[in-house]
Amino acid sequence: MYEPKMELTPEQRDILNGKQGETMAKIMETIVMFGDMFEAPRLVKVTHDEGHLVTSFGIGILKPIFSMMDTIIGDDIHAKGKFTVDPRPYDYKNVKCSLLDKLVFSKVLYSQQKRYEEQLTKVGLRDANAFTCTSYLPEVGNIPKKGDILSWAESSAVVYANSVLGARCNRNSGILDLFGSIIGYVPEFGFLTDKGRKATWRVVVKTSHLPEAQILGSAIGMKVLEDVPYVEGLDKFLGTKINEQVVGYLKDFGAATASNGAVGLYHIANLTPEAQELGEKLLVEQPKEYIIDDAELERVYREYPIMWKNKTKKGNLVFIGCPHLTYQQLCDWTDKIAEGLKENGKKKVVVRTILTSSPDVVNKFKKSDKYESLMSTGAKLSSICPLMYTNNPLTKKKRIITSSNKLRTYSLARYYKDEEILNFVIGKEAK
């Protein structure tokens, strides 16, 4: 039996001692041991019951998760609130696959997908549309309030909730997200404390124009790793209000900081809620400094490795939307593709192009005029996780290009800036 170092309430200690059964005791033990590693003094209540889980995929080899889920279900244990979860790994309707691809996806790689989705439903999955990495968008509606304590995972969702919504959540791992949602408590440390939300880096953006969100986030993530950056100079381009455009920008920026580094919280001077409230008081004394100009971003961009065997060939599959596109981004991409094709004298995209967004955003988009406009270009719209799609070894033969730095990091996909991606899609030759 694990002897906790933190202070537990009598109720929490009872759970640890097995009064609610062996499985609940192991769940509590995991959370307490995890908290003790970070010198958490106690467990605090999760105030936003709707969880978000990172593990959405039934990879057959991840046996530990399926047996744990069976045990949890067998003991009639549920999450306290309904939860959302990351996107599904395949979508045969909109991301067409060969018979061999399907065989690998359904029978080998994600052989447990159906079983796992049934398990998620029994434990507390919100509904069949709950599969997205952007649960915090208004269309999806899993939106914590400022100051809420969360038990979420998915690095891009956690960094968004902390930074843009002002909620409080550590960079929990998969499974720990579910355990916190079941127990209703998480250890108090890190981003749950005022001290842990202080910035140890002052990042000064001195670029001539609004930087590509994904490259700026990547540069900062690689520099500060898990530290908290306070970013100055971005409000000059983004303004001081979080509108739909800014939501999309910060979503992409944060995902890159979290996947190219391990950032769980950032502050944007004069824009994000805590920066608006506390300003430079968020900075520790003598923070480290990182100055970013056009040349620095170009250096970072040029240093991304190209993992294709033939580096001179063009891409033959485009993914746009990792993390999932916002409604506004989906509309913007639709307009850019449609107008670009028209200007270029073409009717259809010249390379297979897949845009990804959450099921709820896709449903809203389908009711708009722009849906027909996008479909007429030959581009496809899906709610899959492009990253999980690339886990299929057969996809390694495809030359995937993307403007997602997260997808670049976890696959062989080649990164291009948004404008370059658009030019590939519409068949416009680079100057």
Next chain:
Amino acid sequence: MKQFKGRVITSGQLMGEAVVSHQGVNTLASFQKAVVGKKKRAVISDQGNQDIYGIDVTDKILCLPITIGSTTGGLVIQTICAMKIAPAAFLFSEHIDSLAGSGIALANIWENSSVIAIDELGKEFLASVKTGDQVQIKEDGTVVIL
């Protein structure tokens, strides 16, 4: 011979070969290929980490500052422990991060894993240890580079 003292997360004694990453180890990117491909050995597949890319770390002593990347990280550590392809020990120069911490807790409690984890070994430790060095780990968190 150099000796360092860290904080014990999960204890154990071990003598083994070091594999050293000077940058944060991206857990998902590093072990993705081994896990998805059901490999018998964990050869690091993170294209962005040239310190350890292509090195077999199964049963070795992985020396690193922290882990970084996707929040599937803990589950990935639990899985490589369950698959018996994990490093025998994780030696962190800094305070353990939340993803690695989750993974070590999950592996310890749910998989009865004996993987050793020691953190706060300090920057000098990571500057001193080299890939291929023989390293001795003691129960109390003492680490000796032989």
